[in-house]
Amino acid sequence: MDALGLLRIRVRRGINLAVRDTCTSDPYVVVRCGSQKVKTRVEKDNCNPVWNEELTIYIKDLVEPIILSVYDKDTFTVDDSMGDAQLDIKPYVECLKMGLQGLSDGIKVERFQPSSENCLAQESCIGFNKGKLTQDMTLRLRNVECGEVEVQIEWLDLPGGKGLHN
Numbered sequence: 105m106d107a108l109g110l111l112r113i114r115v116r117r118g119i120n121l122a123v124r125d126t127c128t129s130d131p132y133v134v135v136r137c138g139s140q141k142v143k144t145r146v147e148k149d150n151c152n153p154v155w156n157e158e159l160t161i162y163i164k165d166l167v168e169p170i171i172l173s174v175y176d177k178d179t180f181t182v183d184d185s186m187g188d189a190q191l192d193i194k195p196y197v198e199c200l201k202m203g204l205q206g207l208s209d210g211i212k213v214e215r216f217q218p219s220s221e222n223c224l225a226q227e228s229c230i231g232f233n234k235g236k237l238t239q240d241m242t243l244r245l246r247n248v249e250c251g252e253v254e255v256q257i258e259w260l261d262l263p264g265g266k267g268l269h270n
């Protein structure tokens with residue numbers, strides 16, 4: 105296994121997602137990275153769905169883009185797009201490499217503001233959560249009229265993996 109590690113993406117919820125059926129949508133989230141593709145379940149008839157689902161992908165290098173997309177499930181036609189966003193994990197990985205440990209839950213290590221350079225809808229924080237370094241992000245979806253998705257990312261070292269430190 106030549107992966108650096110695993111990234112766990114907790115897909116929490118969607119906010120004000122686009123309407124693709126008559127007056128609502130049946131949204132699900134797909135995360136792609138290289139040839140990997142993982143997805144959440146479909147939440148029927150809900151533009152503010154709560155998925156609270158964990159998706160896990162291998163990270164082979166830090167330059168491969170991680171793209172999160174939302175689709176409306178349709179029964180008889182191709183699923184409609186409801187926007188996408190790029191998940192930038194570089195600032196989080198830089199924080200991990202600092203090797204911070206043993207800080208109390210709730211301590212914020214870094215904060216990032218939304219800008220034209222990222223897909224953030226509001227301030228995003230890296231902090232400790234049950235002893236693990238995590239980053240909470242509210243992603244503003246692109247290529248769509250509206251919608252945001254809340255996620256949390258967490259790095260998992262892989263036994264026998266290359267890790268981040270070499």
Ligand SMILES: [Ca+2]
Pocket residue numbers: 124125129130176177178179
């Ligand atoms: Ca539908």
